[in-house]
Amino acid sequence: VMLNDKEYELTPEQEEMSILEFATIQGDDIPSLCFLKEAGNNGKCGVCKVEVEKAGTGKVKTTLACRMKMEDGMSIHTNTEKTLEAAKKAVVRILNKHDFRCGKCVRKENCELLALSSKLRVRPEVKYSDICDDLEANIDRRSMGITIDRNKCILCGRCEAMCKVKTSTGSIKLQKIDGERKIAPLENVCFDDTNCVLCGQCVNACPVGALQETSELDRVEAALDDPDKHVLVAIAPSIRTSFGELEGEEFGVDTMKKVYAGLRAAGFDRIYDINFGADMTIMEEATELKDRLLNGGVLPMFTSCCPGWVRLLHNYHPECLDHFSSAKSPQQMFGAASKSYYPAQAGIDPSTVYTVTVMPCLAKKMEAHIPSMEVDGQRDIDAVITTRELAKLFKARKVKWRKLEEEEPDQPMSEFTGDGTGFGFSGGVMQAALRTAKHMVDGGDLDIQAIEWQDSGIPGVREFTAELGDLKARIGVVNGAVHAFDLFESGQLNDFAFVEVMACEGGCINGGGQPHVNAHTRVTTDFVAKRRSVLKNEQKESGFSKSYENKTLQVYYNDYIGEPASHKAHKYLHYDFQT
Ligand code: HC0
Numbered sequence: 229v230m231l232n233d234k235e236y237e238l239t240p241e242q243e244e245m246s247i248l249e250f251a252t253i254q255g256d257d258i259p260s261l262c263f264l265k266e267a268g269n270n271g272k273c274g275v276c277k278v279e280v281e282k283a284g285t286g287k288v289k290t291t292l293a294c295r296m297k298m299e300d301g302m303s304i305h306t307n308t309e310k311t312l313e314a315a316k317k318a319v320v321r322i323l324n325k326h327d328f329r330c331g332k333c334v335r336k337e338n339c340e341l342l343a344l345s346s347k348l349r350v351r352p353e354v355k356y357s358d359i360c361d362d363l364e365a366n367i368d369r370r371s372m373g374i375t376i377d378r379n380k381c382i383l384c385g386r387c388e389a390m391c392k393v394k395t396s397t398g399s400i401k402l403q404k405i406d407g408e409r410k411i412a413p414l415e416n417v418c419f420d421d422t423n424c425v426l427c428g429q430c431v432n433a434c435p436v437g438a439l440q441e442t443s444e445l446d447r448v449e450a451a452l453d454d455p456d457k458h459v460l461v462a463i464a465p466s467i468r469t470s471f472g473e474l475e476g477e478e479f480g481v482d483t484m485k486k487v488y489a490g491l492r493a494a495g496f497d498r499i500y501d502i503n504f505g506a507d508m509t510i511m512e513e514a515t516e517l518k519d520r521l522l523n524g525g526v527l528p529m530f531t532s533c534c535p536g537w538v539r540l541l542h543n544y545h546p547e548c549l550d551h552f553s554s555a556k557s558p559q560q561m562f563g564a565a566s567k568s569y570y571p572a573q574a575g576i577d578p579s580t581v582y583t584v585t586v587m588p589c590l591a592k593k594m595e596a597h598i599p600s601m602e603v604d605g606q607r608d609i610d611a612v613i614t615t616r617e618l619a620k621l622f623k624a625r626k627v628k629w630r631k632l633e634e635e636e637p638d639q640p641m642s643e644f645t646g647d648g649t650g651f652g653f654s655g656g657v658m659q660a661a662l663r664t665a666k667h668m669v670d671g672g673d674l675d676i677q678a679i680e681w682q683d684s685g686i687p688g689v690r691e692f693t694a695e696l697g698d699l700k701a702r703i704g705v706v707n708g709a710v711h712a713f714d715l716f717e718s719g720q721l722n723d724f725a726f727v728e729v730m731a732c733e734g735g736c737i738n739g740g741g742q743p744h745v746n747a748h749t750r751v752t753t754d755f756v757a758k759r760r761s762v763l764k765n766e767q768k769e770s771g772f773s774k775s776y777e778n779k780t781l782q783v784y785y786n787d788y789i790g791e792p793a794s795h796k797a798h799k800y801l802h803y804d805f806q807t
Pocket residue numbers: 463464465466467502503505506533534557558559560587588589592651652653657735736737739
């Protein structure tokens with residue numbers, strides 16, 4: 229085939245591709261706003277016009293690049309006067325219905341519509357205030373996790389497609405509401421009252437500022453400005469590997485120590501790391517697994533640290549709630565310790581402590597809001613901001629990324645192991661829990677590098693057989709919400725002893741609060757693998773250290789909690805996920 233007068237030989241795989249996808253892989257930037265390969269979305273925006281001459285026809289046709297498949301002998305031109313005019317026209321049509329005031333928009337740094345409008349040098353012909361006099365009526369702020377601003381929505385369908393493909397819940401849809409096509413949660417009720425898992429993958433798919441997290445930045449800023457509050461912050465395992473993307477770094481840069489420095493510069497009183505909480509979760513979860521295996525408890529045990537997965541099970545399989553580990557997630561365990569152990573050590577009044585987490589996740593906002601996630605009247609967590617919100621906080625507080633030097637976090641709640649770090653990617657929680665469980669059962673060591681994962685035959689589910697004492701346990705790792713349904717449909721659920729589920733494909737490194745990756749880069753770069761490599765590297769640098777080796781955590785148990793699963797541990801570190 230010829231693409232812009234350059235010749236290419238099509239591989240069998242490329243013969244199945246659309247012109248748009250093929251050209252994108254060759255580095256050609258055909259403009260488009262609705263194309264999202266991984267969700268199979270295309271054909272809605274009308275921007276990607278190209279000129280094509282099929283072999284032997286002698287006729288040049290203008291067509292949508294996303295809708296036509298590659299064919300031997302084709303000649304394609306993506307950059308002609310005609311295609312440019314068609315793209316401009318289509319973009320102006322979209323801009324005419326779009327609130328094109330970018331200055332205050334959450335996506336101004338990386339909006340795909342703004343980038344394309346600048347590239348094509350087009351502007352709307354209509355003033356948005358002439359067609360809409362009540363902006364607020366178009367904003368849906370009901371959900372704890374997701375806010376919809378329909379003034380920005382371009383009806384590209386990417387969110388709907390992403391939700392369907394990645395979760396199969398179909399929780400967000402283009403629907404006729406009051407005679408107009410609008411994007412909304414199913415039946416236009418609040419997301420939190422639907423089967424939506426609040427994973428936020430729809431938000432990640434949005435090319436503009438129409439879908440966003442429900443922000444808690446105002447509350448965090450108010451706490452920082454309140455002299456009577458002692459404000460703690462802790463970052464999730466997967467913030468260190470993605471935050472740089474928002475400050476102009478490449479994918480896969482480890483920014484952990486600069487993030488600590490930035491948080492200190494932003495005015496937080498204490499800087500901690502949720503990886504410590506991850507080690508806490510492992511101590512409790514492994515103890516519970518051992519107990520269930522040896523004493524005939526409910527199996528398989530399910531991980532309970534991903535609130536997207538927790539919602540999914542509540543909504544679709546409430547009969548299985550007793551499979552959840554009762555261990556709180558690292559976020560909530562850390563929070564409970566920050567309101568009990570920390571004030572006791574520091575000699576301060578727990579009611580003055582305000583605990584903020586930085587999470588790659590929208591469901592974590594919901595988890596922190598669960599009314600009973602508190603101990604002795606102290607909320608475990610007071611506010612949750614996403615990776616993206618952290619970048620906005622740094623801007624608001626005039627923290628200059630380029631000027632930051634690496635700094636260390638505060639102690640005692642920041643020592644962590646390689647196992648804690650692994651929580652950020654799919655499979656990491658499982659490996660960590662099994663290593664500690666094995667140590668507890670037979671004193672042995674599980675070499676996580678030597679684990680040979682097998683394809684279970686169930687889509688998106690990996691497995692291996694772990695040996696714990698005399699027991700052989702079938703272990704499953706479910707990579708993405710949609711595959712949790714595959715596991716249930718397989719009829720094999722009860723053959724497993726322990727199952728990890730992360731709602732987002734790849735785990736939290738690809739969570740719904742992470743930096744946006746545009747549709748083009750999603751085709752050309754395996755950004756999830758690059759983010760994962762940072763965490764794997766940290767694990768290696770730690771010597772693959774294990775949760776039960778965390779010295780500070782041992783002190784916490786010795787001085788404060790007693791044993792894992794003790795009465796006190798249950799009070800602070802466990803939760804009844806069946807409620
Ligand atoms: Fe995750 Fe977590 S690993 S869910 O992805 O378990 O959000 O990064 O913080 O809590 O540790 C998210 C990430 C966390 C928690 C941890 C777990």
